[in-house]
Amino acid sequence: MIVRFWGVRGSSPTPLGPEELRGKISAVLQRVKPTDLVNSDARQRFLAKLPPDLFGTVGGNTACIEVRTAGGEMIILDMGTGLWELEKRMRKYRERIREFHIFISHFHYDHLLGLPYFGAMYDPGVKVNFYSPYPAMERILARFMEKPYHPVGWDSFTAKTEFHVLKPNDSMKFGQAVVSWIKRNHPNGSMSYKVTETGRSFIYSTDTELTEKDFHRTPRNVEYFQGADAIVLDAQYTLGEAIEKYNWGHSSYSLAVEFAREFEIKQLFLYHHEPLNTDSDMEGILRSAQWFDRRLDHKGHGTLDIDLAREGYVLEL
Numbered sequence: 001m002i003v004r005f006w007g008v009r010g011s012s013p014t015p016l017g018p019e020e021l022r023g024k025i026s027a028v029l030q031r032v033k034p035t036d037l038v039n040s041d042a043r044q045r046f047l048a049k050l051p052p053d054l055f056g057t058v059g060g061n062t063a064c065i066e067v068r069t070a071g072g073e074m075i076i077l078d079m080g081t082g083l084w085e086l087e088k089r090m091r092k093y094r095e096r097i098r099e100f101h102i103f104i105s106h107f108h109y110d111h112l113l114g115l116p117y118f119g120a121m122y123d124p125g126v127k128v129n130f131y132s133p134y135p136a137m138e139r140i141l142a143r144f145m146e147k148p149y150h151p152v153g154w155d156s157f158t159a160k161t162e163f164h165v166l167k168p169n170d171s172m173k174f175g176q177a178v179v180s181w182i183k184r185n186h187p188n189g190s191m192s193y194k195v196t197e198t199g200r201s202f203i204y205s206t207d208t209e210l211t212e213k214d215f216h217r218t219p220r221n222v223e224y225f226q227g228a229d230a231i232v233l234d235a236q237y238t239l240g241e242a243i244e245k246y247n248w249g250h251s252s253y254s255l256a257v258e259f260a261r262e263f264e265i266k267q268l269f270l271y272h273h274e275p276l277n278t279d280s281d282m283e284g285i286l287r288s289a290q291w292f293d294r295r296l297d298h299k300g301h302g303t304l305d306i307d308l309a310r311e312g313y314v315l316e317l
Contacts, residue, residue, distance in 0.1 A: 002068045005310060014273075016057055058310050058311065076101065076102045079104070083115065129164060134165070186209060201228045230266065230315060231267070
């Protein structure tokens, strides 16, 4: 399977502002030397040595991840503003996807904002399947587009739509890929989704406030999380912020690291980034998470592969 990250921020879209952009440019200019500019190769070497917070950005779009199965099925996890980036790629490469499978973690705005502008919804030759444990999902989504909040309503969509109500402890099959789910701790509820194909597994667990019971090695927790190849996990806060914002529905990077360690997950992507954090702040959080992991007792298992979820990143499993 191929996993693409299209939206990684939480709560609110966070475009790169002029002040932060000017700061990046200024910092790069301070580093450059005449020898770095003599030819194309020298310039490329200089750029390659720049830290990630200067040569790039974590991204400002809200939650949306694409999973493309080996059989070509298009699975979309949440419909934040990152959904627009997914569509731009489809347009660029002239992809004609005729059926989409959209799994909704929950119905907070930052996870729905891309839906009204998703071009596939206006194509009568396309079918869009929506998945959620909420039986009223069609009504909820339709209300999201009511006037005066949006100029056209749900009835402006011409794509064929179908709504699938998910049952606890169940799963769905798409070719050789299996999607399963588990409920997470978040105000109004949130669902985590796991995609397994040909022995590899990817877990999406946005908007998750980890609690003590999440670390219990119950049969269900072990079945779902144990030994997964990669997890995208809510890590919006530092530990201090998580304590201050108890019951807000988000986790700290340190708890995310401990959780991945507990269930021997191979790769951890910190997700649902705080909208107030700059790229520099986010790189600092990553370094802190890596430092914290090194301080843990690994029992001979080595260090955990940790990174920030970054817009545009492609993971192949």
